[in-house]
Amino acid sequence: TIPIIMDCDPGVDDSIALMMAVAAPEIELLGVTTVAGNQTAAKVLLNARRLLTLLQCHVPVAGGNQTPLLEPMQVAADVHGDSGIGDVVLPEPGWPAATQSATALMAQLITASAVPVTLVATGPQTNVALFLQLYPQLKSKIRQIVFMGGGRGIGNRTPVAEFNIAVDPEAAAMVLQSNIPVVMAGLNVTHQAQVLPTEVQAIRQIGNPVATVAAALLDFYADYYLRPGMPFKGVPTHDPCTIAWLLAPELFTAVPCQIAVETQGRLTRGETVVTTTGITSENEKGKFLAHLDRLGFVQLLQRLLAQF
Ligand code: BDR
Ligand code: CA
Secondary structure (H helix, E strand, O other), X not given: OEEEEEEEOOOHHHHHHHHHHHHOOOEEEEEEEEOOOOOOHHHHHHHHHHHHHHOOOOOOEEEOOOOOOOOOOOOOHHHHOOOOOOOOOOOOOOOOOOOOOHHHHHHHHHHHOOOOEEEEEOOOOHHHHXXXXXXXXXXXXXXEEEEEOOOOOOOOOOOOEOHHHHHOHHHHHHHHOOOOOEEEEOHHHHOOOEEOHHHHHHHHHHOOHXXXXXXXXXXXXXXXXXXXXXXXXXXXXXXXXXXXXXXXXXXXXXXXXXXXXXXXXXOOOOEEEEEOOOOOOOOOOEEEEEEEOHHHHHHHHHHHHOOO
16 A cells, blocks of 8 residues: 555645545555645645545544745635635534644654655645655655646746645745655646546436535536636546546656756746756656546546545
């Protein structure tokens, strides 16, 4: 099995990624940490606790800082609603959050693990950056960081910056300079992870409580992503690409790369700069996910949601 910690900001698509991680027998979810992003730190923590209650997944969950490292906080209520999970109603949390901070919980779980742990980061990288600063001695116990963020020549907050990186560019720059192997699921691939309205309907028809919530989340996303003028036929489900990569890498084209974050640019702050030429096994820093088998991805999602 693949031991993971999910650092997320649920978040419509974060929630679906979490469902997939819990459903997959190949993944061992050690814990969840939340980061201010799609909504405030308090709201995303509450959403994560409610989701884990729905999923009956009793793992520790801890919340992170109120704000990014330097940037003032900016939430994505336009995409994820005032609650962070749209108009979807979830059960009240069945148990308390962990008493320690997100970074302390990461440290505890990573220390306790017999094998190196994969960090899955589907929000701004504030927690991960702080963790690496606070616990450098635990770096060697991180197998890899699989993150949703960035894009190559494409953005959604600015023409070149994606939300998770734009919210906290300094954090992402620190993470990408850490020399820990990374896998980048950026907009280039997540925009291919489109779930068509007929496929959302098929998810709803699975009929279990989790699939029903997933369909409602995707419906809420559709109000934003499928509105007139948007270039999509289905809703791009960004964050689930991270879990899909862990479960079914054969669905993706992964290109060896180096990635840097522009933090200075007047027009380009928050851009991920992905180098794919001249990469050898010596200087490779990670993988850039370039292409996705869309249908295979949707079938994986449906298969996992049917587990509940
Ligand atoms: C990313 O930003 C958030 O709104 C989503 O949850 C996803 O992680 C997409 O740019
Ligand atoms: Ca997210």
